[in-house]
Amino acid sequence: MKKIGLIVILIISIAAIVFVYNDYFLYKNPILKVTSIKTIVEDNDAIGEKVYTQHIKGIIKNGRHRGKKYELTNTYSESLVYDDKIENHTELFVEFSVDDNEINGITGIKRDKYIAILLIIFIDLILIIAGNKGVKTLISLFVNIGITAGAILLFMKNITTTNLLLLFFIVAIIFVVSSLFITNGKSKKTLAAIVSSIVSLLISFGLSFLFIKLNEEKIFIWTMDYIEAVFDYNNYLYVCILLSGLGAIMDISITISSALSELIRKNKKIDRLALIKSGKEISKDIIGTMINVMLFTCYTSIIPTVVLATRNNMNLITALDFYGNLELMIVLCNCIGIVLTIPISLFISILILKKKEVKKDE
Amino acid sequence: MNKILFLVLLILLLLIGRKRGLKTFISFIFCMALIVLYLFLMKLGANAIITAFIICILASLVSIFLLNGISTKTLAAFIGVMIVQVITFVLICFITNRANIGAFSEESLGTVACFNQGINYNMMNVIIGMYLVSIVGTVIDTSISVSSSMNEVLENNPKIKEKELYKSGMNIGGDILSTTINTLFFALISVFIGFFMWHRGMSFEQVINYKSFADDVARLIIAFIGSVLIIPVTSLISSKILLNKKVINFVDDVQDRISEIFNE
Numbered sequence: 001m002k003k004i005g006l007i008v009i010l011i012i013s014i015a016a017i018v019f020v021y022n023d024y025f026l027y028k029n030p031i032l033k034v035t036s037i038k039t040i041v042e043d044n045d046a047i048g049e050k051v052y053t054q055h056i057k058g059i060i061k062n063g064r065h066r067g068k069k070y071e072l073t074n075t076y077s078e079s080l081v082y083d084d085k086i087e088n089h090t091e092l093f094v095e096f097s098v099d100d101n102e103i104n105g106i107t108g109i110k111r112d113k114y115i116a117i118l119l120i121i122f123i124d125l126i127l128i129i130a131g132n133k134g135v136k137t138l139i140s141l142f143v144n145i146g147i148t149a150g151a152i153l154l155f156m157k158n159i160t161t162t163n164l165l166l167l168f169f170i171v172a173i174i175f176v177v178s179s180l181f182i183t184n185g186k187s188k189k190t191l192a193a194i195v196s197s198i199v200s201l202l203i204s205f206g207l208s209f210l211f212i213k214l215n216e217e218k219i220f221i222w223t224m225d226y227i228e229a230v231f232d233y234n235n236y237l238y239v240c241i242l243l244s245g246l247g248a249i250m251d252i253s254i255t256i257s258s259a260l261s262e263l264i265r266k267n268k269k270i271d272r273l274a275l276i277k278s279g280k281e282i283s284k285d286i287i288g289t290m291i292n293v294m295l296f297t298c299y300t301s302i303i304p305t306v307v308l309a310t311r312n313n314m315n316l317i318t319a320l321d322f323y324g325n326l327e328l329m330i331v332l333c334n335c336i337g338i339v340l341t342i343p344i345s346l347f348i349s350i351l352i353l354k355k356k357e358v359k360k361d362e
Numbered sequence: 363m364n365k366i367l368f369l370v371l372l373i374l375l376l377l378i379g380r381k382r383g384l385k386t387f388i389s390f391i392f393c394m395a396l397i398v399l400y401l402f403l404m405k406l407g408a409n410a411i412i413t414a415f416i417i418c419i420l421a422s423l424v425s426i427f428l429l430n431g432i433s434t435k436t437l438a439a440f441i442g443v444m445i446v447q448v449i450t451f452v453l454i455c456f457i458t459n460r461a462n463i464g465a466f467s468e469e470s471l472g473t474v475a476c477f478n479q480g481i482n483y484n485m486m487n488v489i490i491g492m493y494l495v496s497i498v499g500t501v502i503d504t505s506i507s508v509s510s511s512m513n514e515v516l517e518n519n520p521k522i523k524e525k526e527l528y529k530s531g532m533n534i535g536g537d538i539l540s541t542t543i544n545t546l547f548f549a550l551i552s553v554f555i556g557f558f559m560w561h562r563g564m565s566f567e568q569v570i571n572y573k574s575f576a577d578d579v580a581r582l583i584i585a586f587i588g589s590v591l592i593i594p595v596t597s598l599i600s601s602k603i604l605l606n607k608k609v610i611n612f613v614d615d616v617q618d619r620i621s622e623i624f625n626e
Contacts, residue, residue, distance in 0.1 A: 027567055047480035080486050081479040082471075084462045093571070108568070111576040114461035118583045121453070125590045126539070133536035137543050144547060152558045159562075168555075175548075183540045211367070218363050236559060240552040247548030251541040284379050288386040289503040290545070292393050292425060296499030297549045297585065299397060303492040304465040304485065305473055310405035311481035320398065323473075325364060332367035335390070339374040 009127055013120045020113040024062040031110060032058040032070060032092045032103070050078045054086055065096070072103045081308060084109060140182040147174055164235040165242070172242055173198060176250060184254060192257040192352040196345035197250045201242070203344060204249070204337030208241050211333070219329070237326075244298060245334030248290050252341045256283055257349040264353055275350055283342045291335045298331050299324070385429060392424050393499075400495060407483065411451075414491030418447050418498045425502050432620065434613050435513040438603045439505040442596035446501050447494060449595075450588045454493045457580050458486060465489055467574035469560050493581060497588040504542055504589050508535050508596045509604075516604050524601050531597030542589045550582045 024031050036057045044051040054074045060066055072094065076083035086092070091110035094103045126134040151171045155162050176197045184190045212219055219237075259282045260275055302324045309319040371390075375383035400417045404410055422443045430436050457463065465485035466474045511534040516522060522530075557575055561568075569575055603609050 029567070044480070048478065049480035049482050077479055079479065079481045079483055080464055081481065082464070082466050082474050084464060086462075087459075089460065090462065108571055109462045109573070110571055111461040111463075111573070112567075112570045114457055115570060115576055115579050118453075118457055118580060118587075122583050122586050122590070125587060129532070129590055129594055130536040130539050133539060137540040140540060141543055141547060144544075148551060148554065152555060156558070156562060164559075179544055183544075215363055236552075236556060239555060243552050243555075244549050247541075247545035251545055254541070280378065284382045284386075287375075287379070288382075288389060288429060289425065289499070289506065291386065291390050292421075293499040293503050293545065294549060295390065295393050295397075296421075296496055297546065299394075300492050300496040301553075303397075303401065303495075304488055305470070306401050307404050307410075307483070307485070307488050308465070308474065308477050308481060310401065311483050312477040316398070316402055316405055320401070328364050329367065332364060332371060336367065336371050336374060339371065339378060342378055 006128065009124055013124055016120055017113075017117060020116040023112070027062055027093075029093045029107065030063045030065055030096065031061045032072075032094045033061050034058045034086060034088055034090050034092065035069075037086060037088060044077070047077055052076050052078070052085070056086055058092070060094075061091070070094075070103050072106065074106060136183060140179050143178055143182065144175060147171060147178065165238050168239045168242060172201060172246055175246060176201070180250060180254060184258075187261075188353060189254075189257045189261040189349075192261070192349040193250070193254040193345070195352060196257065196341070196348040197246075197253040199348060200249050200253065200337065200341040200344045201246065204245070204333075204340050205238075205242050207336070207340075208333040209238065212237070212241075219326070237330075240330050241333050244330060245294070245337045248294060248334070248338045249341045251290065252283060252286065252338065253345045253349075255286060256342070256345045257353070260346075260349045261353050272350055272354070275354075276346055279346045279349070280342065283346075287339065287342065290338055294331055294334050294338070298334075299327050302327050389425055389429055393421055396421055397495070400491075404483070404488065404491075410484070410487035410491040411494075414494040415447070415451075417495055419444070421495075421498050422502055426506060430506060430510070432613065432617055433513075434604050434610055435509040435600065436506070437609070437613060438512075438600040439502070439509040439596060441603075442505045442509070442592055442599050443498070443501050445595050445599075446505075446588055446592045447498065449591060450497060450584060451490070451494060453587065454490050454584060457584070458489055458493070461576050461580070462573070463489060463577045463580060464573060467572070467577070469557075469574060489577075493584055496581065497585045500542060500546060500585055500589045501592050504535070504538055504592045505596045507538050508593060509600045512597065512600045513604060524605055527604065528597050528601040531600055532593060535593030535597060539590065539593065543586055546582065546585045546589065550578070550585070553578050 034056055038055040040053045040055070042051050042053065043049075052075065054076070055071065056074060057069065057071050059069050074084070074086050076085050092106050093108040093110060095105055095107050096102070097104045123138065126138060128134075130137065148171070151167055155164060155167055177194055180190050180194050180197070184193070256279050260279055263270055263275060263278060302320075305323045306316075306319045309323065310316050314322075372387050375387050377383070379386060396417050400413060403413045422440055426436050426440050426443070430439075465488060508531050512527060512531045515530045516527060557578060561572070564572070
């Protein structure tokens, strides 16, 4: 049975990869597949490093010009800060001139197949390694992606009337209920985890909100970069804080509530103090790594900007102050939220799990 | 400003964890310092990929050995992390190179325009290094959970065979997986919301080929892949190491020597 499943997965994956490698017909914009490149190097004193000019020959893969060969040029500077280096395997979206005879320029690079390959590798790995548990994880993941996509679409349609923060507050609660239900099934411990996640989220977000409101002027300077942004940046910042720690909060809540329900199941007369003590013990083990995960995953996104700034002779401390403070604040707010989750879920789990036990005894 | 938040975090950790809380806080500060060190080395012009590997090794050394002590289970966790970092490195190189995931895209033009682009430093390597460092936290997390649970299984059942031990490791890993994936998904989801707010009215075909969208998706999925791959790797290595007499003796030796040094 297992072998058959494996073969089916592999066949579907290969078929999917073959499909995305030949999906030109799905696109309206003309796609050029590069066939040969001639590169000319020049020293550019204005920029201060080498600049490469690529003379590219290629063939159009779709639309009216399908099969015809064209030539175009592309330039990039050595450090690749903003430019793209075109290689032989690259496929480009191009724009034709008004008279339709030659290519005006490159409008983009075709990246869809690589995203698809990455996704297929992930799905295959999770199915092969984790089996049924992997299926459950994938379902919960795709439900969450669906909810997010739905919320974004809803926001786009009613952009002027919808409050971004309020919308994602409701979405966050839906996330909590759906993820915990899918992975843990319907039980008392799931209920305890859901209630404690929501309460922890409310309290930790409330504190972050208050903190930001009190220091709004200082934080405003950090977000100078985004003033030109077309959307309500302040609310987006709150949504970042609201959502980034949500996974960790749920993780701690469910760990505590399942551990406590296990303890109560084994010894129905266990007292609250003993429960609190062992609950604390368990959460101490996870909290350290959880905080570091938050730091590594979220804070590293500042790296490209800071490198660009410091390589332009900006002082590292200044660069971190300029481009890193906001990210650091989000990470720290979330870490505080994660730590606060421990006492909150201990309290609520004991309240929910113990109360029901007492009723049963009577 | 952030100093206040650091202080609040420290106080909360001390209240809840006491000594362990202090340890957690110190390791958090240390990891933070590692990221700053990484940025400093890149400012000086060190190779971004080699430096990223060194930072990953230092981060694993501290969060595995310093926080959890030296033993066969932590040794297994460490080796597992290193192997997974190398495997994902190959995948990261493939994807960043093929999909032309560069450093900056149109939405960061405001930032890029402030600076000279001729920095004589390969930004593609910076991106690869950033991917490597950003996943190391989760990989360490899962690795240590799997290997310590396997050690627990072994202690409760000393006569267990290698194959059964491996299976129990895979089982435990499967249990952790869903929460890990969930944590990562939410940690990175706001980036996507930001992306769609920026690029209103972009068509589906534009979105899935867009540079920064590819960057965000790749970062998320590579973190997922790292946290999935670490499960069989650590299970396999733990099942070999935890039962291997030579390794057990070696680790005992190291433990003895370290305690001697501390006694002196």
